[in-house]
Amino acid sequence: MNEQLKTPELAAVEVDVEGGDLSRGDVILKGALAAGAIYGSAMVSPFVRKALAMSESGDVGILNFALTLEYLESTFYAEAKKRAKPSGELKALVELIASDEQQHVEALEATIKKLGGKPVAEPKFNFEYNDTAGFLELAQTFEDTGVSAYNGAGPMIKSKEVLAAAGGIVQVEARHAAAIRLQNSEQPAPAAFDSPLDEKQVLKAVEPFIV
Amino acid sequence: MAELEQLEDPVSRRRFLAVGGSTTAVAAFLAACGDDSGTTTTTDTMKSGGGAGETAKFGKGDIGILNYALTLEYLETAFYADVVKSGLFKGADLETIRKFGQEEAEHVQALTAAVKQLGGKPAPEPKAEFPLENAKSVLELAGTVENLGAAAYLGQAANIQSPEVLASALAIHSVEGRHAAVLNTLLGESITPDGAFAKPADVKTVLESVEPFLVE
Numbered sequence: 001m002n003e004q005l006k007t008p009e010l011a012a013v014e015v016d017v018e019g020g021d022l023s024r025g026d027v028i029l030k031g032a033l034a035a036g037a038i039y040g041s042a043m044v045s046p047f048v049r050k051a052l053a054m055s056e057s058g059d060v061g062i063l064n065f066a067l068t069l070e071y072l073e074s075t076f077y078a079e080a081k082k083r084a085k086p087s088g089e090l091k092a093l094v095e096l097i098a099s100d101e102q103q104h105v106e107a108l109e110a111t112i113k114k115l116g117g118k119p120v121a122e123p124k125f126n127f128e129y130n131d132t133a134g135f136l137e138l139a140q141t142f143e144d145t146g147v148s149a150y151n152g153a154g155p156m157i158k159s160k161e162v163l164a165a166a167g168g169i170v171q172v173e174a175r176h177a178a179a180i181r182l183q184n185s186e187q188p189a190p191a192a193f194d195s196p197l198d199e200k201q202v203l204k205a206v207e208p209f210i211v
Numbered sequence: 212m213a214e215l216e217q218l219e220d221p222v223s224r225r226r227f228l229a230v231g232g233s234t235t236a237v238a239a240f241l242a243a244c245g246d247d248s249g250t251t252t253t254t255d256t257m258k259s260g261g262g263a264g265e266t267a268k269f270g271k272g273d274i275g276i277l278n279y280a281l282t283l284e285y286l287e288t289a290f291y292a293d294v295v296k297s298g299l300f301k302g303a304d305l306e307t308i309r310k311f312g313q314e315e316a317e318h319v320q321a322l323t324a325a326v327k328q329l330g331g332k333p334a335p336e337p338k339a340e341f342p343l344e345n346a347k348s349v350l351e352l353a354g355t356v357e358n359l360g361a362a363a364y365l366g367q368a369a370n371i372q373s374p375e376v377l378a379s380a381l382a383i384h385s386v387e388g389r390h391a392a393v394l395n396t397l398l399g400e401s402i403t404p405d406g407a408f409a410k411p412a413d414v415k416t417v418l419e420s421v422e423p424f425l426v427e
Contacts, residue, residue: 100406150381
């Protein structure tokens with residue numbers, strides 16, 4: 001089955017919530033990871049748009065989804081500082097990204113509260129990699145997925161201020177993505193557009209994951 | 212952020228941002244959104260991103276914004292084409308520049324089609340000349356252009372009316388961010404010069420920056 005997955009490493013990410021109470025953000029994240037695993041991170045965008053459109057929670061709901069994603073990235077990079085054994089340029093990059101993601105977490109938590117909402121609980125994550133190369137592969141996928149997820153959510157945001165702020169975050173995620181790809185000796189900007197053209201395939205494949 | 216500005220060396224700036232600058236950045240982010248008074252206030256982010264009327268000279272509403280973006284994309288495409296022709300770059304760097312130029316050309320195509328689809332008239336291709344003295348100065352110019360381009364898109368995102376147009380703009384905006392990060396890396400500069408939250412640029416700032424390259 002794994003050979004049929006475009007980005008199998010996304011399928012391996014475990015997202016666990018204590019008490020078993022999945023938030024909308026958790027559900028959308030799990031679905032986004034599934035969409036990404038099957039079709040590649042570029043296809044996350046339509047899944048996110050559809051999943052968010054299916055519910056009425058508005059900007060707070062969208063921000064909580066973003067927060068769930070940032071929890072994932074923040075945990076991943078914090079662990080990676082030691083676990084990925086980065087050295088030289090990569091070490092500095094990991095530290096920079098870890099700091100950015102932590103700031104994103106703090107900002108999103110604070111904004112959600114300011115809007116009168118409740119930030120989702122931070123899930124527990126399990127990331128599978130054994131070495132720096134494995135870390136880099138996962139990092140690249142997460143950053144690309146994050147860009148696609150934010151781009152998918154963007155058009156759903158109602159408040160101009162929240163949209164402007166989300167835009168400021170997604171651009172930084174795209175910068176991270178390019179830098180990680182360079183470390184991986186991959187094309188930093190593989191496509192002219194960070195968003196796919198065909199939604200139908202993806203939505204069909206991830207329908208079972210939408211609760 | 213006065214202490215930050217005193218740190219000229221990009222590595223020191225980066226370390227500062229990683230260690231102590233975070234609370235300032237988060238505070239700025241908070242100031243930019245989460246206004247719960249129910250009214251539309253002009254926050255710092257909105258101010259520097261500009262109001263909705265700024266792109267009127269390029270056309271009405273979303274057409275104006277798309278044509279503004281199209282004008283910038285024409286300039287970027289022309290710039291990269293000139294750089295490729297100049298012979299200043301070889302190997303991997305040349306391939307990067309070539310690819311970025313191709314992507315800007317795709318942006319031109321997409322934006323032109325979007326304007327037509329909205330029933331508007333696409334902005335004309337501007338005549339431009341770029342200084343191409345040596346590889347270093349060209350890379351610096353490329354870095355300036357890409358970082359500015361990303362900031363320009365960010366500055367207009369909140370002004371876009373149609374969700375479809377916004378989706379397209381976001382799809383391009385993040386790619387410009389990728390380009391900017393690569394150029395910054397080639398220049399030995401931080402991939403995130405604004406820190407954890409990218410800053411928008413208004414139309415006036417952007418047009419003033421590209422003015423020197425326009426030929427009449």
